[in-house]
Amino acid sequence: MYTRIKKNNDFQKLFSRGKKCFSPALILLYLPAKKTALGVCVSKKHGKSVRRNRIKRLLREAFRKQMPYLKGSYAVILIPKQAQEYTLQGFEKSIASALKREGLLQ
Protein backbone atom coordinates (compact mmCIF):
# COMPACT_ATOMS: atom_id res chain seq x y z
CA MET A 1 0.00 0.00 0.00
CA TYR A 2 1.01 3.60 -0.40
CA THR A 3 1.01 6.53 1.97
CA ARG A 4 -0.15 10.03 1.16
CA ILE A 5 2.36 12.81 0.77
CA LYS A 6 1.17 15.56 3.10
CA LYS A 7 4.09 17.78 4.01
CA ASN A 8 4.90 20.82 1.95
CA ASN A 9 8.62 19.99 2.28
CA ASP A 10 8.16 16.67 0.52
CA PHE A 11 6.26 18.35 -2.29
CA GLN A 12 8.98 20.97 -2.69
CA LYS A 13 11.69 18.28 -2.76
CA LEU A 14 9.89 16.41 -5.52
CA PHE A 15 9.17 19.53 -7.54
CA SER A 16 12.80 20.67 -7.41
CA ARG A 17 14.70 17.36 -7.57
CA GLY A 18 12.21 14.78 -8.85
CA LYS A 19 12.49 13.24 -12.29
CA LYS A 20 9.84 14.50 -14.69
CA CYS A 21 7.98 12.36 -17.14
CA PHE A 22 5.28 13.50 -19.59
CA SER A 23 2.40 11.50 -20.97
CA PRO A 24 -0.77 12.42 -22.89
CA ALA A 25 -3.04 13.04 -19.94
CA LEU A 26 -0.69 13.96 -17.09
CA ILE A 27 2.76 14.82 -15.75
CA LEU A 28 4.52 12.41 -13.38
CA LEU A 29 7.26 13.31 -10.89
CA TYR A 30 9.12 10.64 -8.95
CA LEU A 31 12.04 9.93 -6.60
CA PRO A 32 13.15 6.67 -5.02
CA ALA A 33 11.90 6.36 -1.42
CA LYS A 34 11.66 3.91 1.45
CA LYS A 35 7.92 3.51 1.01
CA THR A 36 5.66 4.08 -1.96
CA ALA A 37 3.95 7.46 -1.51
CA LEU A 38 1.50 9.36 -3.68
CA GLY A 39 0.71 13.04 -3.98
CA VAL A 40 -1.87 14.55 -6.27
CA CYS A 41 -1.74 18.13 -7.51
CA VAL A 42 -4.90 19.60 -9.05
CA SER A 43 -5.00 23.34 -9.62
CA LYS A 44 -8.03 25.59 -9.52
CA LYS A 45 -7.93 25.88 -13.28
CA HIS A 46 -9.53 22.43 -13.51
CA GLY A 47 -12.84 23.73 -12.18
CA LYS A 48 -14.88 23.83 -9.01
CA SER A 49 -14.34 21.63 -5.99
CA VAL A 50 -16.59 18.80 -7.13
CA ARG A 51 -14.68 18.50 -10.39
CA ARG A 52 -11.29 18.72 -8.69
CA ASN A 53 -12.21 16.05 -6.14
CA ARG A 54 -13.39 13.79 -8.94
CA ILE A 55 -10.04 14.17 -10.72
CA LYS A 56 -8.12 13.37 -7.52
CA ARG A 57 -10.17 10.22 -6.95
CA LEU A 58 -9.66 9.03 -10.48
CA LEU A 59 -5.90 9.61 -10.21
CA ARG A 60 -5.65 7.70 -6.93
CA GLU A 61 -7.69 4.81 -8.29
CA ALA A 62 -5.58 4.66 -11.46
CA PHE A 63 -2.35 4.69 -9.45
CA ARG A 64 -3.68 1.99 -7.10
CA LYS A 65 -4.31 -0.29 -10.05
CA GLN A 66 -0.80 0.20 -11.44
CA MET A 67 1.00 -0.23 -8.11
CA PRO A 68 1.38 -4.02 -8.04
CA TYR A 69 3.53 -3.85 -11.20
CA LEU A 70 6.00 -1.33 -9.69
CA LYS A 71 9.65 -2.33 -9.26
CA GLY A 72 10.90 -0.93 -5.96
CA SER A 73 9.25 1.93 -4.07
CA TYR A 74 9.00 5.56 -5.10
CA ALA A 75 7.45 8.83 -4.04
CA VAL A 76 5.27 9.97 -6.90
CA ILE A 77 3.34 13.15 -7.72
CA LEU A 78 0.67 13.16 -10.41
CA ILE A 79 -0.36 16.40 -12.13
CA PRO A 80 -3.23 16.16 -14.62
CA LYS A 81 -3.28 18.31 -17.73
CA GLN A 82 -6.28 20.42 -18.56
CA ALA A 83 -8.88 18.68 -20.67
CA GLN A 84 -12.60 18.60 -21.33
CA GLU A 85 -13.16 15.03 -20.15
CA TYR A 86 -11.36 12.92 -17.58
CA THR A 87 -11.63 9.12 -17.65
CA LEU A 88 -10.14 6.40 -15.50
CA GLN A 89 -8.93 4.45 -18.54
CA GLY A 90 -7.09 7.49 -19.89
CA PHE A 91 -5.25 8.05 -16.62
CA GLU A 92 -4.37 4.36 -16.27
CA LYS A 93 -2.91 4.19 -19.76
CA SER A 94 -0.95 7.39 -19.22
CA ILE A 95 0.53 6.21 -15.94
CA ALA A 96 1.41 2.81 -17.37
CA SER A 97 3.11 4.25 -20.45
CA ALA A 98 5.03 6.80 -18.39
CA LEU A 99 6.27 4.19 -15.92
CA LYS A 100 7.23 1.84 -18.71
CA ARG A 101 9.22 4.53 -20.46
CA GLU A 102 11.13 5.24 -17.24
CA GLY A 103 11.75 1.53 -16.73
CA LEU A 104 10.07 1.30 -13.36
CA LEU A 105 7.77 -1.56 -14.25
CA GLN A 106 8.56 -5.21 -13.69
Place this chain on the structure above:
RNA sequence: CGAGUUGAUUAUACGGUCGCGCGGAGCGUAAGCUUCGUGAGGAAAGUCCGAGCACCGCAGAGCAGGACGCCGGAUAACGUCCGGUAAAGGCGACUUUAAGGAAAGUGCAACAGAAACAGACCGCAGAGAAAUCUGCAAGGAUGGAAAGGGGAGGCAAGAGCUCACCGGCGUUGCGGUAACGCGACGCGCUGUGUAAACCCCGUCCGGUGCAAGAUUGGGUAAACGCCAAAUGGGCUGCUCGUCCGGCGUUUACCGUGAACAUCGCUAGAGCAUGCCGGUGACGGCAUGACCAGAUAGAUGACCGUACACGACAGAACUCGGCUUACAGAUCAAUCUCGAAAU
Protein backbone atom coordinates in the same frame (compact mmCIF):
# COMPACT_ATOMS: atom_id res chain seq x y z
C1' C B 1 -60.93 16.55 -17.29
C1' G B 2 -58.03 21.07 -18.40
C1' A B 3 -55.55 25.49 -16.61
C1' G B 4 -53.65 27.54 -12.20
C1' U B 5 -52.48 29.13 -6.70
C1' U B 6 -50.22 28.07 -2.07
C1' G B 7 -47.56 24.91 1.29
C1' A B 8 -44.52 20.65 2.25
C1' U B 9 -41.33 16.24 1.31
C1' U B 10 -37.49 13.90 -1.56
C1' A B 11 -32.77 14.40 -4.30
C1' U B 12 -31.50 7.06 -7.53
C1' A B 13 -32.50 2.42 -4.53
C1' C B 14 -30.80 -2.63 -3.14
C1' G B 15 -26.86 -6.58 -3.05
C1' G B 16 -21.58 -8.26 -3.79
C1' U B 17 -15.83 -7.59 -4.39
C1' C B 18 -11.57 -4.19 -3.84
C1' G B 19 -10.03 0.74 -1.78
C1' C B 20 -9.94 5.71 1.47
C1' G B 21 -10.53 9.43 6.38
C1' C B 22 -11.66 9.16 11.67
C1' G B 23 -12.68 6.56 16.34
C1' G B 24 -12.74 2.02 19.61
C1' A B 25 -10.73 -2.94 20.70
C1' G B 26 -6.91 -6.76 19.99
C1' C B 27 -1.79 -8.22 18.37
C1' G B 28 3.22 -6.13 17.85
C1' U B 29 9.64 -3.25 20.64
C1' A B 30 8.31 -0.51 16.28
C1' A B 31 6.76 0.21 11.24
C1' G B 32 2.20 -1.75 10.93
C1' C B 33 -1.66 -5.66 10.74
C1' U B 34 -6.66 -7.67 12.03
C1' U B 35 -11.56 -6.58 13.35
C1' C B 36 -15.92 -3.52 14.66
C1' G B 37 -18.33 1.18 14.17
C1' U B 38 -18.89 5.60 11.49
C1' G B 39 -18.27 9.10 7.33
C1' A B 40 -21.07 15.68 2.98
C1' G B 41 -25.85 19.33 1.58
C1' G B 42 -30.69 21.49 0.69
C1' A B 43 -28.31 24.60 -0.66
C1' A B 44 -22.26 22.23 2.45
C1' A B 45 -22.07 27.69 -2.39
C1' G B 46 -22.13 33.39 -2.34
C1' U B 47 -20.11 35.78 2.30
C1' C B 48 -25.17 39.70 2.21
C1' C B 49 -26.93 40.23 7.59
C1' G B 50 -27.31 38.59 12.93
C1' A B 51 -25.08 35.97 17.10
C1' G B 52 -21.87 32.53 20.04
C1' C B 53 -16.55 32.10 20.90
C1' A B 54 -11.52 34.35 21.05
C1' C B 55 -8.09 38.23 21.40
C1' C B 56 -6.89 43.58 21.38
C1' G B 57 -8.25 46.09 25.44
C1' C B 58 -11.21 48.94 29.23
C1' A B 59 -14.94 51.43 24.48
C1' G B 60 -15.71 56.41 29.81
C1' A B 61 -17.92 61.06 27.14
C1' G B 62 -18.86 63.81 22.65
C1' C B 63 -18.55 64.47 17.34
C1' A B 64 -18.13 62.06 12.83
C1' G B 65 -19.53 57.48 10.29
C1' G B 66 -22.69 53.17 9.25
C1' A B 67 -27.26 50.20 9.29
C1' C B 68 -32.46 49.91 9.72
C1' G B 69 -37.56 52.42 9.12
C1' C B 70 -46.36 51.08 8.22
C1' C B 71 -48.37 48.47 13.05
C1' G B 72 -48.28 44.41 16.62
C1' G B 73 -45.77 40.01 17.95
C1' A B 74 -41.69 35.84 17.72
C1' U B 75 -36.45 35.33 18.78
C1' A B 76 -30.14 34.90 22.03
C1' A B 77 -30.09 38.42 18.00
C1' C B 78 -31.19 40.14 13.06
C1' G B 79 -31.71 43.83 7.61
C1' U B 80 -34.96 37.32 9.43
C1' C B 81 -39.81 35.12 10.44
C1' C B 82 -45.29 35.30 11.71
C1' G B 83 -50.04 37.90 11.91
C1' G B 84 -52.40 42.41 10.45
C1' U B 85 -52.94 47.53 7.69
C1' A B 86 -52.39 50.35 3.20
C1' A B 87 -51.13 50.64 -2.03
C1' A B 88 -50.40 48.12 -6.80
C1' G B 89 -51.41 43.68 -10.01
C1' G B 90 -54.78 39.39 -11.17
C1' C B 91 -61.86 37.24 -13.33
C1' G B 92 -60.21 34.49 -8.95
C1' A B 93 -57.37 31.30 -5.39
C1' C B 94 -53.55 34.73 -4.37
C1' U B 95 -49.07 37.61 -5.22
C1' U B 96 -45.72 41.90 -4.81
C1' U B 97 -43.89 46.31 -2.07
C1' A B 98 -36.26 49.84 1.29
C1' A B 99 -44.16 51.34 2.87
C1' G B 100 -41.39 57.33 8.38
C1' G B 101 -41.08 62.86 7.20
C1' A B 102 -41.62 67.17 1.04
C1' A B 103 -46.27 72.26 6.27
C1' A B 104 -37.87 72.32 9.56
C1' G B 105 -34.37 73.82 5.91
C1' U B 106 -31.09 73.37 1.34
C1' G B 107 -30.61 71.46 -3.58
C1' C B 108 -32.10 69.36 -8.40
C1' A B 109 -36.08 69.04 -12.34
C1' A B 110 -31.63 68.72 -18.80
C1' C B 111 -34.34 69.28 -23.60
C1' A B 112 -39.16 70.93 -24.93
C1' G B 113 -42.68 74.63 -23.45
C1' A B 114 -45.43 81.29 -22.92
C1' A B 115 -44.67 79.60 -18.01
C1' A B 116 -41.74 74.45 -13.66
C1' C B 117 -41.18 79.31 -5.96
C1' A B 118 -45.69 80.15 -10.36
C1' G B 119 -48.32 81.89 -16.23
C1' A B 120 -50.47 83.87 -21.14
C1' C B 121 -47.83 81.53 -27.17
C1' C B 122 -52.25 80.20 -29.95
C1' G B 123 -57.01 81.19 -28.12
C1' C B 124 -62.08 83.19 -25.88
C1' A B 125 -64.76 87.91 -24.81
C1' G B 126 -65.35 93.49 -24.66
C1' A B 127 -63.64 98.36 -26.65
C1' G B 128 -61.44 100.46 -31.10
C1' A B 129 -61.12 102.25 -38.11
C1' A B 130 -56.47 100.00 -37.00
C1' A B 131 -52.15 99.57 -34.06
C1' U B 132 -53.37 98.13 -29.55
C1' C B 133 -55.65 98.13 -24.56
C1' U B 134 -58.61 95.52 -20.85
C1' G B 135 -60.75 90.98 -18.76
C1' C B 136 -60.30 85.38 -18.65
C1' A B 137 -57.94 80.73 -18.01
C1' A B 138 -62.61 76.75 -20.68
C1' G B 139 -60.02 74.57 -25.20
C1' G B 140 -55.19 73.73 -28.09
C1' A B 141 -49.95 72.94 -27.96
C1' U B 142 -45.03 71.20 -24.65
C1' G B 143 -43.75 67.99 -20.86
C1' G B 144 -42.82 62.64 -16.52
C1' A B 145 -45.34 66.68 -13.90
C1' A B 146 -49.38 72.75 -15.82
C1' A B 147 -52.58 75.18 -10.91
C1' G B 148 -58.13 69.58 -7.34
C1' G B 149 -61.59 65.98 -11.01
C1' G B 150 -65.34 65.67 -14.52
C1' G B 151 -70.99 67.48 -14.55
C1' A B 152 -74.84 71.34 -13.97
C1' G B 153 -75.87 76.45 -13.12
C1' G B 154 -73.83 81.15 -13.98
C1' C B 155 -71.34 84.86 -17.23
C1' A B 156 -69.72 89.60 -22.35
C1' A B 157 -66.23 85.48 -22.18
C1' G B 158 -64.79 82.89 -18.01
C1' A B 159 -63.31 81.30 -13.18
C1' G B 160 -64.98 76.86 -6.50
C1' C B 161 -67.93 82.33 -8.71
C1' U B 162 -72.23 78.89 -6.90
C1' C B 163 -74.31 73.70 -6.23
C1' A B 164 -74.33 68.08 -5.79
C1' C B 165 -70.87 63.88 -5.99
C1' C B 166 -65.67 62.30 -5.57
C1' G B 167 -60.74 63.94 -3.70
C1' G B 168 -58.02 67.10 0.03
C1' C B 169 -57.40 69.63 4.82
C1' G B 170 -59.22 70.57 9.90
C1' U B 171 -62.33 69.20 14.21
C1' U B 172 -64.77 65.16 16.23
C1' G B 173 -67.68 60.26 17.47
C1' C B 174 -67.38 54.87 17.29
C1' G B 175 -64.41 50.14 16.52
C1' G B 176 -59.28 48.35 17.01
C1' U B 177 -53.31 47.27 21.65
C1' A B 178 -51.76 49.82 17.04
C1' A B 179 -51.06 50.80 11.75
C1' C B 180 -55.84 52.03 10.26
C1' G B 181 -61.15 51.60 9.14
C1' C B 182 -66.38 53.48 9.22
C1' G B 183 -69.25 57.91 10.00
C1' A B 184 -70.70 63.27 11.31
C1' C B 185 -69.70 68.52 10.93
C1' G B 186 -66.93 72.53 8.88
C1' C B 187 -63.43 74.88 5.13
C1' G B 188 -63.98 76.50 -1.58
C1' C B 189 -59.10 74.46 -1.22
C1' U B 190 -53.02 76.92 0.59
C1' G B 191 -48.71 74.07 -6.62
C1' U B 192 -45.95 69.02 -8.41
C1' G B 193 -41.96 65.24 -8.27
C1' U B 194 -37.43 63.67 -6.00
C1' A B 195 -35.24 61.79 0.76
C1' A B 196 -32.17 54.16 -3.22
C1' A B 197 -30.14 63.90 -3.29
C1' C B 198 -28.18 66.43 1.26
C1' C B 199 -31.10 66.17 5.37
C1' C B 200 -34.82 65.78 9.84
C1' C B 201 -37.07 62.29 13.39
C1' G B 202 -36.84 57.41 15.88
C1' U B 203 -34.03 52.65 17.04
C1' C B 204 -29.26 50.15 17.11
C1' C B 205 -23.76 49.75 16.51
C1' G B 206 -15.95 49.46 20.19
C1' G B 207 -12.42 46.93 16.67
C1' U B 208 -10.55 42.52 14.54
C1' G B 209 -11.66 37.76 13.02
C1' C B 210 -10.31 30.35 14.14
C1' A B 211 -4.74 32.45 9.09
C1' A B 212 -8.91 34.62 16.01
C1' G B 213 -6.15 32.82 19.80
C1' A B 214 -3.78 29.37 23.49
C1' U B 215 0.07 25.59 24.96
C1' U B 216 4.78 23.05 24.78
C1' G B 217 11.44 26.97 26.88
C1' G B 218 13.05 30.60 26.54
C1' G B 219 15.22 33.08 30.75
C1' U B 220 18.91 36.18 33.34
C1' A B 221 22.80 39.88 33.18
C1' A B 222 25.82 43.57 30.74
C1' A B 223 27.25 46.90 26.81
C1' C B 224 26.20 49.74 22.48
C1' G B 225 23.03 52.16 18.87
C1' C B 226 18.37 54.62 17.20
C1' C B 227 13.81 57.40 18.26
C1' A B 228 11.65 60.66 22.22
C1' A B 229 11.41 63.82 26.23
C1' A B 230 5.65 67.09 27.92
C1' U B 231 7.23 64.99 23.13
C1' G B 232 6.56 59.97 21.13
C1' G B 233 3.73 55.48 21.05
C1' G B 234 -0.89 52.31 22.21
C1' C B 235 -6.29 52.59 22.87
C1' U B 236 -11.29 53.74 16.48
C1' G B 237 -11.44 58.37 11.98
C1' C B 238 -11.19 63.05 15.26
C1' U B 239 -11.40 65.67 20.18
C1' C B 240 -11.36 65.15 25.37
C1' G B 241 -9.65 61.36 28.46
C1' U B 242 -6.40 57.41 29.88
C1' C B 243 -1.84 54.01 30.08
C1' C B 244 3.52 53.56 29.18
C1' G B 245 9.31 54.75 27.47
C1' G B 246 9.88 51.72 23.01
C1' C B 247 12.82 49.10 19.30
C1' G B 248 17.25 46.78 17.50
C1' U B 249 22.28 44.61 17.72
C1' U B 250 26.31 42.13 20.26
C1' U B 251 28.51 39.28 24.28
C1' A B 252 28.35 35.68 28.58
C1' C B 253 25.76 31.56 31.21
C1' C B 254 21.84 27.83 31.32
C1' G B 255 18.43 25.67 27.60
C1' U B 256 17.23 24.22 22.55
C1' G B 257 13.31 19.61 16.87
C1' A B 258 9.40 27.01 18.29
C1' A B 259 6.83 23.94 13.58
C1' C B 260 4.36 21.77 8.28
C1' A B 261 3.47 20.23 16.25
C1' U B 262 -0.62 19.97 19.93
C1' C B 263 -5.12 22.29 21.51
C1' G B 264 -9.04 25.40 19.60
C1' C B 265 -12.34 21.02 16.74
C1' U B 266 -17.17 19.59 17.66
C1' A B 267 -22.80 17.52 22.94
C1' G B 268 -25.26 21.87 20.33
C1' A B 269 -29.86 28.96 21.62
C1' G B 270 -28.55 21.18 18.24
C1' C B 271 -31.43 16.51 16.17
C1' A B 272 -35.68 12.78 16.10
C1' U B 273 -40.55 11.25 18.02
C1' G B 274 -44.93 12.26 20.90
C1' C B 275 -48.20 15.47 23.81
C1' C B 276 -49.83 20.44 25.36
C1' G B 277 -50.46 26.13 24.56
C1' G B 278 -50.83 29.72 20.43
C1' U B 279 -54.47 31.95 14.12
C1' G B 280 -49.06 31.67 13.34
C1' A B 281 -43.72 32.56 13.82
C1' C B 282 -42.71 29.99 18.18
C1' G B 283 -42.75 28.24 23.27
C1' G B 284 -43.20 24.30 27.16
C1' C B 285 -42.85 19.13 28.81
C1' A B 286 -41.43 13.94 28.22
C1' U B 287 -38.57 10.08 25.89
C1' G B 288 -34.51 8.52 22.76
C1' A B 289 -29.84 8.54 20.08
C1' C B 290 -24.61 10.58 19.88
C1' C B 291 -24.72 11.57 14.22
C1' A B 292 -17.88 13.92 9.67
C1' G B 293 -13.77 16.39 11.98
C1' A B 294 -9.79 16.35 7.42
C1' U B 295 -5.04 19.73 7.10
C1' A B 296 -1.80 18.67 -0.63
C1' G B 297 -7.43 18.14 2.62
C1' A B 298 -11.12 11.52 3.26
C1' U B 299 -17.09 8.78 -0.30
C1' G B 300 -14.08 6.05 -5.50
C1' A B 301 -13.72 1.70 -9.11
C1' C B 302 -15.97 -2.78 -11.03
C1' C B 303 -20.23 -6.26 -11.40
C1' G B 304 -25.61 -7.49 -11.02
C1' U B 305 -31.07 -6.01 -10.65
C1' A B 306 -34.99 -2.04 -11.29
C1' C B 307 -36.63 2.46 -13.51
C1' A B 308 -37.93 8.12 -14.29
C1' C B 309 -31.15 6.62 -16.70
C1' G B 310 -29.85 10.38 -11.84
C1' A B 311 -29.87 18.12 -11.69
C1' C B 312 -27.23 21.85 -8.86
C1' A B 313 -23.26 20.69 -6.43
C1' G B 314 -18.29 18.72 -1.73
C1' A B 315 -17.99 20.09 5.36
C1' A B 316 -12.89 23.21 6.94
C1' C B 317 -14.76 27.01 14.31
C1' U B 318 -20.18 26.62 15.23
C1' C B 319 -25.26 28.19 14.93
C1' G B 320 -29.95 31.49 13.11
C1' G B 321 -31.47 33.68 8.51
C1' C B 322 -31.15 35.82 3.47
C1' U B 323 -29.62 35.32 -1.63
C1' U B 324 -28.24 32.51 -5.80
C1' A B 325 -27.94 27.41 -8.70
C1' C B 326 -30.98 23.01 -9.55
C1' A B 327 -32.98 17.00 -13.88
C1' G B 328 -36.99 15.49 -11.93
C1' A B 329 -40.54 12.83 -8.58
C1' U B 330 -44.39 12.77 -4.74
C1' C B 331 -48.12 14.59 -1.36
C1' A B 332 -51.68 18.05 0.70
C1' A B 333 -55.77 22.10 0.43
C1' U B 334 -64.34 21.97 2.75
C1' C B 335 -58.02 26.21 -2.52
C1' U B 336 -59.41 29.08 -7.46
C1' C B 337 -61.20 29.53 -12.64
C1' G B 338 -63.34 27.01 -16.97
C1' A B 339 -65.94 22.82 -19.34
C1' A B 340 -69.06 18.48 -18.93
C1' A B 341 -72.43 15.42 -16.16
C1' U B 342 -75.88 14.74 -12.01
Place this chain on the structure above:
RNA sequence: GGGGAUGUAGCUCACCCGGUAGAGCGAUACGUUCGCAACGUAUAGGUAGUCAGUUCGAGUCUGAUCAUCUCCA
Protein backbone atom coordinates in the same frame (compact mmCIF):
# COMPACT_ATOMS: atom_id res chain seq x y z
C1' G C 1 -11.03 29.83 5.30
C1' G C 2 -11.37 35.24 6.05
C1' G C 3 -10.61 40.53 4.49
C1' G C 4 -10.11 44.43 0.32
C1' A C 5 -10.45 46.39 -4.68
C1' U C 6 -11.60 46.73 -10.03
C1' G C 7 -14.81 45.90 -14.59
C1' U C 8 -16.11 52.15 -19.85
C1' A C 9 -13.54 52.17 -27.71
C1' G C 10 -8.69 47.03 -30.21
C1' C C 11 -5.03 48.73 -25.63
C1' U C 12 -4.09 52.31 -21.25
C1' C C 13 -7.32 55.29 -18.56
C1' A C 14 -10.86 59.99 -17.47
C1' C C 15 -15.90 61.54 -16.50
C1' C C 16 -16.72 63.80 -7.74
C1' C C 17 -22.50 66.47 -6.51
C1' G C 18 -27.88 61.92 -11.88
C1' G C 19 -29.43 65.35 -17.93
C1' U C 20 -25.93 64.58 -25.60
C1' A C 21 -20.01 59.21 -22.97
C1' G C 22 -14.42 61.66 -23.77
C1' A C 23 -8.53 61.70 -24.00
C1' G C 24 -3.86 59.35 -25.54
C1' C C 25 -1.97 55.26 -28.38
C1' G C 26 -3.74 52.17 -32.28
C1' A C 27 -7.00 51.29 -37.08
C1' U C 28 -8.90 53.20 -41.98
C1' A C 29 -8.86 56.97 -45.91
C1' C C 30 -6.65 61.35 -48.06
C1' G C 31 -2.54 64.85 -48.29
C1' U C 32 2.92 65.37 -47.96
C1' U C 33 7.55 62.19 -50.18
C1' C C 34 10.87 59.16 -55.67
C1' G C 35 9.25 55.65 -51.56
C1' C C 36 8.95 54.89 -46.02
C1' A C 37 8.82 57.10 -41.19
C1' A C 38 7.42 61.54 -38.84
C1' C C 39 3.73 65.41 -39.66
C1' G C 40 -1.29 67.47 -41.15
C1' U C 41 -6.72 66.61 -42.18
C1' A C 42 -10.92 63.56 -41.86
C1' U C 43 -13.59 58.99 -40.55
C1' A C 44 -15.18 54.61 -38.12
C1' G C 45 -15.31 52.08 -33.60
C1' G C 46 -19.46 51.88 -27.09
C1' U C 47 -26.26 50.02 -25.42
C1' A C 48 -20.32 51.66 -19.77
C1' G C 49 -19.33 43.05 -17.20
C1' U C 50 -24.69 40.98 -16.67
C1' C C 51 -29.81 41.30 -14.54
C1' A C 52 -33.36 43.90 -11.72
C1' G C 53 -35.10 48.30 -8.84
C1' U C 54 -35.55 53.89 -7.46
C1' U C 55 -36.25 58.20 -10.79
C1' C C 56 -39.50 61.82 -15.94
C1' G C 57 -34.37 60.24 -16.99
C1' A C 58 -28.96 55.80 -14.43
C1' G C 59 -21.99 54.96 -16.67
C1' U C 60 -23.18 57.71 -11.98
C1' C C 61 -27.84 55.88 -6.68
C1' U C 62 -29.53 50.75 -4.50
C1' G C 63 -29.67 45.31 -4.60
C1' A C 64 -28.32 40.69 -6.75
C1' U C 65 -25.01 38.06 -9.98
C1' C C 66 -20.47 36.91 -13.03
C1' A C 67 -15.31 37.57 -13.90
C1' U C 68 -10.44 39.33 -12.61
C1' C C 69 -6.70 41.14 -9.25
C1' U C 70 -4.81 41.53 -4.37
C1' C C 71 -3.74 41.01 1.20
C1' C C 72 -3.67 37.81 5.82
C1' A C 73 0.42 31.76 7.79
